């Protein structure tokens with residue numbers, strides 16, 4: 050099979066994401082070259098969906114590159130890490146100066162920076178592009194976070210805007226910034242995704258054990274929440290999962306037969322690792338990553354069961370999957386107000402998680418000189434991606450009004466919304482502690498909120514301790530400079546600068 054150069058764009062890597070992305074591109078009228086390491090996937094795509102557009106199948110990397118018009122645009126959609134390097138190593142020698150190579154996978158932004166430099170030396174434009182929306186989004190319109198040079202974006206931008214989902218006439222794709230900026234923002238997106246899911250899971254856990262309601266009844270609660278401030282894709286699919294029955298025994302809730310150990314591919318962990326380097330407290334994302342790790346610590350969990358007691362005075366909780374009204378720690382008469390408290394706690398904690406994520410985007414942008422516009426990120430996350438949510442429009446507005454907003458939490462709308470729910474939030478955290486139902490996302494978000502708003506923090510004592518054991522010095526509230534106490538002598542103070 051020898052291809053003449055007719056294809057406007059190529060996609061290599063035709064698994065879940067690449068296959069649907071290629072279909073999306075072809076459906077928009079682009080002649081699309083398709084290639085996969087294992088050729089059967091290429092044949093399957095063209096055999097099943099060839100009628101949707103003009104595909105140019107290629108059996109080898111050489112045929113694939115030869116089928117593209119010059120300068121070439123190629124999107125790589127393979128497993129992140131070593132597989133991406135392997136594909137780049139195979140393609141790069143076949144490319145020419147001016148060609149554009151796009152990595153649409155979930156790459157670590159540091160890898161993207163490294164690859165961009167290496168390929169730039171060969172005259173190839175490398176663009177790291179974050180794509181979110183899963184299988185369905187890739188086909189019907191994802192949210193796209195393109196990084197890379199202005200030059201690459203000039204050619205790539207219109208294609209990505211065509212295939213991205215549209216919200217209120219605006220495509221959910223915009224140039225994020227140079228080199229690793231797109232993958233950095235995608236990484237933080239996924240970190241927020243972790244935090245959001247953890248908070249939803251905590252809300253479910255508290256409601257389930259607090260009220261003793263069935264998952265099906267709780268699905269109704271989440272459905273009702275989805276018509277208010279919490280409206281989002283994740284709340285919508287929570288209702289779907291809770292409503293689902295076990296396919297092999299439909300009267301049993303699916304959620305009760307799924308092993309309670311959350312897995313992870315790594316983007317949440319990368320977010321936290323990077324946040325530690327940047328010094329940005331993304332406690333909501335960190336709690337979510339650690340909660341997944343704890344859930345997966347099967348041996349320790351087994352060892353602790355029946356050994357570590359819980360609170361003695363808590364009434365018996367209905368068996369998971371038991372009858373409605375089997376009993377929880379909340380009095381039946383208080384059920385409605387408990388549901389409303391949990392909703393308020395979820396919303397406030399979610400605002401904190403997003404505020405922390407946006408802080409991290411700003412910190413990364415400053416560190417790497419990317420010039421990322423946070424409001425533009427909120428705009429492209431309004432549709433297509435996993436964290437799409439009604440309140441992202443509010444976040445967009447907040448940054449439009451004040452681009453240098455110090456924290457989303459001090460925007461008047463969000464400050465008011467969180468203040469309105471804070472008493473309920475505190476009640477829920479107290480209740481979780483008293484009942485022994487862990488809610489690390491809710492409680493750490495509340496601790497962050499209190500840490501942010503208090504005039505004086507406990508860190509003054511930490512500084513005093515550091516000065517005592519290590520002469521690390523401290524600053525004073527009443528005059529500039531660094532100071533140290535002669536702790537082993539006469540307790541006199543000396544000034545260092």
Ligand SMILES: NC(=O)C1=CN([C@@H]2O[C@H](COP(=O)(O)OP(=O)(O)OC[C@H]3O[C@@H](n4cnc5c(N)ncnc54)[C@H](OP(=O)(O)O)[C@@H]3O)[C@@H](O)[C@H]2O)C=CC1
Pocket residue numbers: 061062063064065066067085086087090126127128129131132133135136153154155156180181182183184
């Ligand atoms: N699945 C999702 O919901 C999302 C995934 N992503 C990201 O998109 C990318 C693609 O994801 P997905 O479609 O799920 O596929 P996978 O991450 O499961 O990767 C499978 C693809 O990678 C190819 N591949 C693996 N190793 C190599 C190699 N050494 N050389 C060449 N090709 C290789 C496979 O080829 P072969 O068929 O020959 O094995 C196949 O095409 C990933 O980076 C993922 O993180 C982003 C957003 C959402």
Ligand SMILES: O=C(CO)[C@H](O)[C@H](O)COP(=O)(O)O
Pocket residue numbers: 155180181182183239312313314315316317435
């Ligand atoms: O990128 C995504 C969505 O935007 C994926 O859904 C994400 O990679 C899932 O991550 P994990 O398996 O770690 O939960």
